Amino acid sequence: MSDTNSIGLHEASASQLAEQLNSLLSNYQLFYMNVRGYHWNIKGSDFFELHVKFEEFYTDLLTKVDEVAERILTLGHQPVHAYSDYFRLSSIEEDKNVTDGETCVRGVLKGFQTLIELQRELLSVASDADDEGTAAQMSDYIREQEKTIWMLNAYLG
Secondary structure, eight states, X not given: OOSBOTTSOBHHHHHHHHHHHHHHHHHXXXXXXXXXXXXXXXXXXXXXXXXXXXXXHHHHHHHHHHHHHHHHHHTTXXXXXXXXXXXXXXXXXXXXXXXBHHHHHHHHHHHHHHHHHHXXXXXXXXXXXXXXXXXXXXXXXXXXHHHHHHHHHHHHO
């Protein structure tokens, strides 16, 4: 009996990666809901600009939720799909009733910083496991989100 999965990764490594990806998935889900709330509830002079920007962010986050879940399936494991699991596994917390533009932008900034930290850890584990698929996915996300962080910091001055 082989100790590798259907894509040729050692099962122990695939299991560890799937566990970390489920944590990442949970963080993406909580962050998605926070940004969705910012989009809905933003008020003030920056409403039009931020309302559109938050929609851009949450649309991209939703795409990444699906991609992360599909990567877990590719590794031969099951993505978590219950909000109770998301709350348990996520380090991003709910951000409720936020309407101030600057506070919302700071929430987005903090969320992306958390995701990048988790993705860097995953990148390292994936590289050690010779999992090019997960490593490339994390690398792409990190590169994109680092630029977003730069832009958010520029917006905040």
